[in-house]
Amino acid sequence: MLYHDPAVVMASRFQINTILFLTAWVNTLPLLSAAQFYLVQALGMGVNFLSANTHNSTLDMTGSGIYAPDSPRAYYYNTEMDNGHLLVTELSSHPHLSSDYPVAVNWTLSAIFPCSTCGQPVETVQTKFEMFSLSGIFGISYIFPEVLYSGVQLAPGEFKGAHIIVTPEDGIYGWRFTRESIYPYLENIPDPVVNWIPCTDPSRFGPAPVQERLSCMARNNSIYVVANIGDKKPCDSSDPSCPRDGRYQYNTDVVFDAQGKLVARYHKYNLFLGEDQFNYPKEPEAVTFETPFGKFGIFTCFDILFYEPAVVLVSKMQVDTVLFPTAWMNVLPFLTAIEFHSAWAMGMRVNVLAANTHNTSMEMTGSGIYAPAGARTYSYNKKTEDGHLLIAELDAHPRLSPVSPPAVSWNSYALSVERFSQNDHEFTGIIFEDLFTFTELTKPGENLTVCQKNLCCHLSYKMAEKRDDEVYVLGAFDGLHVIEGQYYLQICTLLKCPSTNLSTCGQPVETAQTKFEMFSLSGTFGTSYVFPEVLYSGVQLAPGEFKVMGHPCDLSDISGQKPTTRAT
Known part of the structure; x- marks a missing residue:
């Protein structure tokens, strides 16, 4: 990417719209951090830029993004941990025809950083500029303007394209x-x-x-x-x-x-x-x-x-x-x-x-x-x-929109299900001061039902592996929640416990190792207002990786699926 051929040649001679860029980029401040320099490539060359960087914080490798000529549409820069991150967004297929396409210029903005033994890497500052104008007499037409905020955050024209x-x-x-x-x-x-x-x-x-x-x-x-x-x-x-x-x-x-x-x-x-x-x-x-x-x-x-x-x-x-x-x-x-x-x-x-x-x-x-x-x-x-x-x-x-989930009759499927057999592991536990009825998932895969009052929750599941050091439960709650306000709740949940001690079930959990090849969760809810949740290990969402069907929520046969802490 740092050379004329093939990078500049593709944009200047072949008039491409989008560059695909696979990299294992080692960040070098102040001018060559990944997210920073990829954006200026998109801006300087007037193309979309899809960059996927290896994430290894010990080697200073981080920073991937999806960049349009006017701004980053999505990017990820994290030096704190080694979790990967999937970026998804939309781009104009022909950016030079977009109303947001930047006009041609013969000047540039460059990096601004405070003197802390000037020129050495700096990541944080307190000084704010109300305005600045920076230009130069360059002997080349390929200019890549950069601006970086404190904390290694990009500073594009943030509002451009937004409504x-x-x-x-x-x-x-x-x-x-x-x-x-x-x-x-x-x-x-x-x-x-x-x-x-x-x-x-x-x-x-x-x-x-x-x-x-x-x-x-x-x-x-x-x-x-x-x-x-x-x-x-x-x-x-x-x-x-x-x-x-x-x-x-x-x-x-x-x-x-x-x-x-x-x-x-x-x-x-x-x-x-x-x-x-x-x-x-x-x-x-x-x-x-x-x-x-x-x-x-x-x-x-x-x-x-x-x-x-x-x-x-x-x-x-x-x-x-x-x-x-x-x-x-x-x-x-x-x-x-x-x-x-x-x-x-x-x-x-x-x-x-x-x-x-x-x-x-x-x-x-x-x-x-x-x-x-x-x-x-x-x-x-x-x-x-x-x-x-x-x-x-x-x-x-x-x-x-054709991609939006259809309207759902949430309890129609659950009411049609013949109640699965209950096992011998039913017990109660507290979540946020609400008394839940739980049943333990003791096998790698099975069908389970747990009920409380008028609510019955049905679960079919299959684990990739049943681990001895992790315990999951199926839980049901049907009642009035009275802590920090009063409102009626009906909850069906597949939940990881913090330890193998069942008395801990319901306490906060952020990480897990168990992967589910599939599960199907449904309930006999007395309302049409139902909010399906799936949370992966590390408090990560699972967008696009489970479906709201005409009956329950399904998560199945997904490549690269992650350990799940709960589904509700």
Whole structure:
């Protein structure tokens, strides 16, 4: 790749559209880290670039990516561990015909790095540049512009090609506030019917510096911007519900369109424990808005576990895509962010754009762009506090897409199944304070049933190998969950236990060695709202590797399948 022939020849003479690049690249900062230099090849040569790098952190080999001429569509750079990573995204087959194709230039941006004995490798910095312009007089037309952020992150024109960006709950002002301490951060956020562009008329509804900044970001980048901020509304004694301090304070999502106009405002209805600085609205709000690329709905974090407004937006309002700012604390085994949010997209047959606050000390990590057929891209990182920008393409109308799973009658198959014989290993265990009924998987393959109240769960499975050092169970729960809120749950789960001691079953597990050649899991659920989850070892999703059929979820005959910690 570093030479004229054949690399440059292919692009300049043969006018190819895409380069396939297999490599075992040893990263060399400051100019030749893999993800960094591959991107500039795509940009400099004006082609798509599909690079697959060997991943061996001991040899400084990491960094694969799928790059378009205007930006990386997906890339992976991880020096912390030796887990591989599959990258999947869409590219224009003829990038030079794309509207995002960069214009020809005769100047370049190059790497910028601080002097720490200048020229030696540097990975992290604190300095931010509001702007810079860098050019040179080069004696060659093949120029490869590079910009690298702290933490070895690429810095392309992030918004290019994107239509909408979602930011996390509490992402602007943080958390741990009282009603009084949050008040200076609140602004009057009007109903979007007022037809307001804060960027051009910032004082129309009182001081609104945050809304002005967000509106200008949207307007200046021609992109929809979604953010979570705080709203304040005065009240008085004529309102019997008016708080003592004379105002309502709301956890609020706002959306500005590509012209910077306020097009949506949502007040969070299902407040989580500790959100005492906010009030909940008197009625749940089903907030939607139309765009040239589909109908959108919006809600926040804890809302996703309740019927209103989350399910209503899909079942009654028929949105195509849900915008989901969140500050989600991961709770294994069922409620890790990437696991449940992707399952919700699949179960509801909509796109979900989930932006999670990243704070590992509070178990907050995991953002993703999810389609009904699986995650288009996601990030789950417990090792560092580095944020991550995710970019992917989605079908504007996913229910019409041929790759979306069909509508499912979730319990029809389970009701038709003659109850499998129960074994002699049934026992109870606690998961997140809920009492489950378990039965142990004692054989390499068999059919099992476990029941609790009105719910029966049926499992057919075959392990590649039955290990003596790992225990799996089939579990059922049918009841009211009362910890951190109250909601009714029915759960069928295939679950790995932390040890061979059955009393540990239900405790958090992140790793496994056992592989399943196939399994089929179904349940006699009393609702049509069912969210299928499969999680691999290392808290990894299994996008595209299991199917939601007209009856149960199936995972079978998949090359390169990984050890599974649970399926629910």
